Amino acid sequence: MMIELREVSKTFTLHNQGSAVIGVISNVSFTVAPGECVALTGASGAGKSTLMRMIYGNYLTQSGEIRIGDVDIVQAEPREVIALRREVLGYVSQFLRVVPRVPTLDVVADPLRALGVSGADAHSRAEELLRQLNIPERLWSLSPTTFSGGEQQRVNIARGFAHAYPAMLLDEPTASLDAANREVVLTLIEAAKARGAAIIGIFHDEAARARVCDREIDVSCFTPGLAA
Ligand SMILES: Nc1ncnc2c1ncn2[C@@H]1O[C@H](COP(=O)(O)OP(=O)(O)OP(=O)(O)O)[C@@H](O)[C@H]1O
Numbered sequence: 001m002m003i004e005l006r007e008v009s010k011t012f013t014l015h016n017q018g019s020a021v022i023g024v025i026s027n028v029s030f031t032v033a034p035g036e037c038v039a040l041t042g043a044s045g046a047g048k049s050t051l052m053r054m055i056y057g058n059y060l061t062q063s064g065e066i067r068i069g070d071v072d073i074v075q076a077e078p079r080e081v082i083a084l085r086r087e088v089l090g091y092v093s094q095f096l097r098v099v100p101r102v103p104t105l106d107v108v109a110d111p112l113r114a115l116g117v118s119g120a121d122a123h124s125r126a127e128e129l130l131r132q133l134n135i136p137e138r139l140w141s142l143s144p145t146t147f148s149g150g151e152q153q154r155v156n157i158a159r160g161f162a163h164a165y166p167a168m169l170l171d172e173p174t175a176s177l178d179a180a181n182r183e184v185v186l187t188l189i190e191a192a193k194a195r196g197a198a199i200i201g202i203f204h205d206e207a208a209r210a211r212v213c214d215r216e217i218d219v220s221c222f223t224p225g226l227a228a
Contacts (some may be wrong), residue, residue: 001069001088001166001201003032008064008074009056010047024050028064030217034166037189037199039213042220048202051219052169055200056091057081068167086114090165091209094172096156098145104130105140108158115163122162127157132184150176153163161188168192170201174208186212 010025024047032038042049053059055066057073066073068089071080088112099107109122109131117125118207130140133154139147144155157173171187174182182205189212192199203209209216 001034001196001198002067003047003167003200004065004067005055006065006067008051008054008066009062010050010059011062019078025219025222028219029179031197032200034196034198035193036215037193037213038202039209039216040200040202040219041209041216042223045220046220046223048219049171052091052171052200052202056085058081058170066227080108086111088166090160090163090168092157092160092168092170092173094153094175096152096159098143100145103141103145104135104144104147104155105142107155107209108162111159111163118211125162126158129161130155132188133158134184150178150181153177154181157185157188161192164195164197166197168197168199170199170203172202172204174203174205182208183220209226 006029008025008028011021011023013191014020014022028051030038040051040148042048050059054061055073057076061074064074068084071084073081073084076084105123105126108126112122112125115120123198127140135151136156139151144152147155149206153176170189174185177185186208193212
């Protein structure tokens with residue numbers, strides 16, 4: 001799978017401040033090839049998270065094309081975006097959005113169930129990931145609502161990697177993990193690359209970035225007013 005951005009721009013209109021328009025991203029173009037991991041870099045406020053949300057289709061993009069395979073997320077209908085997110089484009093955010101009362105094992109297996117994988121197969125993949133990420137078995141039947149920050153992050157990573165998405169967005173996947181779990185996550189990213197996933201990530205962890213990313217794109221080059 002290929003991710004391709006062509007002349008992508010975004011402005012925010014501040015409706016509560018006299019409809020002031022602020023440019024955040026101007027004229028970004030790049031491609032991410034199958035098996036490649038690209039890091040978005042740039043100072044705080046440069047627009048890394050904004051660009052990720054545009055690629056995921058959470059934020060409106062004013063102009064340009066964002067192609068994930070053959071779907072342009074800028075023009076896609078909502079049902080196409082939903083199908084793309086289910087099958088093609090994974091997103092590991094920094095925080096787990098917990099649905100109350102759903103056991104951890106189901107939280108992790110859900111993306112596979114949504115794709116029609118049997119309950120048994122989905123659970124065995126979920127178990128494999130929870131074990132790899134060192135979530136104790138006694139927690140699997142509980143909702144992650146009461147888990148520690150690091151445990152929730154690992155459940156979130158397990159969920160994000162349950163399905164072999166051909167394209168992935170990773171927002172600080174190793175933040176606040178201990179060395180052993182950080183290593184597990186880096187190994188999961190390397191495995192996703194090896195099976196041909198195109199990956200875009202934000203990594204404040206420089207060593208992690210150096211290890212898994214093939215290229216860096218400094219988003220501040222595309223920030224109006226910040227460009228050198
Ligand atoms: N919903 C929004 N409405 C208005 N402005 C926004 C909105 N979201 C982000 N911005 C602005 O866009 C700019 C880029 O923010 P963004 O969060 O993308 O930066 P970042 O590079 O991810 O920063 P950090 O490394 O601190 O997370 C900032 O100036 C921010 O104030």
